[in-house]
Amino acid sequence: xxxxxxxxxxxxxxxxxxxxxxxxxxxxxxxxxxxxxxxxxxxxxxxxxxxxxxxxxxxxxxxxxxxxxxxxxxxxxxxxxxxxxxxxxxxxxxxxxxxxxxxxxxxxxxxxxxxxxxxxxxxxxxxxxxxxxxxxxxxxxxxxxxxxxxxxxxxxxxxxxxxxxxxxxxxxxxxxxxxxxxxxxxxxxxxxxxxxxxxxxxxxxxxxxxxxxxxxxxxxxxxxxxxxxxxxxxxxxxxxxxxxxxxxxxxxxxxxxxxxxxxxxxxxxxxxxxxxxxxxxxxxxx
Numbered sequence: 001x002x003x004x005x006x007x008x009x010x011x012x013x014x015x016x017x018x019x020x021x022x023x024x025x026x027x028x029x030x031x032x033x034x035x036x037x038x039x040x041x042x043x044x045x046x047x048x049x050x051x052x053x054x055x056x057x058x059x060x061x062x063x064x065x066x067x068x069x070x071x072x073x074x075x076x077x078x079x080x081x082x083x084x085x086x087x088x089x090x091x092x093x094x095x096x097x098x099x100x101x102x103x104x105x106x107x108x109x110x111x112x113x114x115x116x117x118x119x120x121x122x123x124x125x126x127x128x129x130x131x132x133x134x135x136x137x138x139x140x141x142x143x144x145x146x147x148x149x150x151x152x153x154x155x156x157x158x159x160x161x162x163x164x165x166x167x168x169x170x171x172x173x174x175x176x177x178x179x180x181x182x183x184x185x186x187x188x189x190x191x192x193x194x195x196x197x198x199x200x201x202x203x204x205x206x207x208x209x210x211x212x213x214x215x216x217x218x219x220x221x222x223x224x225x226x227x228x229x230x231x232x233x234x235x236x237x238x239x240x241x242x243x244x245x246x247x248x249x250x251x252x253x254x255x256x257x258x259x260x261x262x263x264x265x266x267x268x269x270x271x272x273x274x275x276x277x278x279x280x281x282x283x284x285x286x
Contacts, residue, residue, distance in 0.1 A: 005113050005114060005115060006113070006114055006115065006116065006117045006119075006120045007111065007112065007113045007120065008111070008112045008113075008120050008121070008123075008124040009109070009110070009111050009112075010109065010110055010124070010127075010128070011106045011108070011109040012106070012107055012108040012109065012131060013097075013105060013106060013107055013138065014107060014108075014135050014136065014137070014138045015107060015135070015136030015137065015138040015241030015242055015243075016094060016107060016108060016131075016134045016135065016136055016242060016243065017134050017136050017243045017245060018078075018094055018134050018243060018244055018245060019243075019245040019246060019250070020065050020245070020246045022130070022133065022134050023061070023064070023065070023080075023246075024061070025130060026080060026092065026130060027044075027061055027080065027082075029126055029127070029130060030042075030044075030080065030082035030090045031082065033088075033090065033119070033122075033123045033126065034082055034083070034084055034088055034090065036119065038084065038087055038088065038115075040084035040085075040087060041084065042082055042083070042084055043059075043082070043083055043084075043085070044059055044061070044080075044081070044082050045057060045058075045059060045079075045080075045081040045082075046058050046059070046060075046061060046063075046064050046078070046079070046080055046081075047077075047078070047079040047081075048064065048067070048075055048077065048078055048079075049075070049076055049077035049078075049101070050072065050073050050074065050075060050076065051071070051072050051073070051074040051075075051076050051099065051101060052072035052073065053101060054073075064078070065246050065247075066247075067246075067247050068247050068248055069244060069246060069247030069248055069249045069250075070247060070248035070249055070252070074244075074249060075096075075244045075249075076095065076096040076099040076101055076102055077093065077094065077095045077096070077102060078093070078094045078244060079091065079092070079093045079094075080092050087114070087115060088113065088114040088115070088119070089111070089112070089113045089114075090110070090111075090112050090123065090127075091110060091111045091112075092108070092109070092110040092111075092127070093106075093108065093109050093110070094107070094108055094242075094244070095107055095108075095242070096242040096244075097241075097242060098240075098241060098242060099242075107138075107241075107242055108131060110127055110131075112124050112127070136241055136242075136243070137241075138241050237256070237259075238256050238259050238260040238263060239256070239260055240253065240256060
């Protein structure tokens with residue numbers, strides 16, 4: 001009777017920064033784990049999918065690292081497989097989920113199959129640790145489905161809009177209540193001076209200006225549009241999420257990272273100057 005195998009499968013949706021060093025470490029991990037507890041010939045296979053749709057396969061990791069990796073020859077999918085036939089297998093896939101030629105939203109997935117539960121569990125734990133080291137933050141994690149990403153992106157703005165709209169109607173209701181209360185005081189004889197009554201009405205309107213929420217809503221929409229434009233440019237141009245960092249792409253990535261850090265510094269300095277300037281202006285005004 002053939003012995004049953006034990007298998008572990010995991011998928012991830014976050015970004016990754018896979019450079020030459022980390023790729024070699026994954027490869028070394030595969031070799032080390034397969035050599036434990038059992039002897040046998042290890043067969044390594046490396047499969048690549050390029051931006052132009054071409055698929056290539058090799059048994060030499062050096063060929064992967066010597067690829068041009070730019071333009072139509074940019075790598076969008078990479079699969080590493082190491083196995084001892086009929087005994088153990090380790091496979092990991094990396095995908096650029098932002099590419100139009102990649103159908104899945106899964107950025108990383110791996111499969112580990114062996115004859116003992118302990119070996120599979122230990123190997124899986126080591127894989128998780130390695131994946132954490134190349135993890136890159138991904139805003140689209142709010143939704144794992146491409147169809148739902150626009151809805152998840154708009155969730156917070158729409159929620160804020162509903163809160164502001166609710167605040168508008170609440171403020172209008174409170175303004176009407178102030179007038180009703182003043183009328184009751186007038187009818188009850190508690191308020192007899194017309195000028196005092198007018199002053200109270202005006203004070204109530206000033207305190208609960210029904211147009212204030214409208215101003216906030218207009219400011220919110222304007223700010224939202226500006227933020228979305230800046231965020232789109234920032235993420236699409238300066239923050240690549242899925243990265244195979246070797247070949248020509250390595251230099252491209254370094255330039256984007258340098259530009260992103262410069263933008264971050266400028267924004268932070270701008271915010272500090274704005275806050276300090278506001279505090280100074282308030283102090284001088286007082």
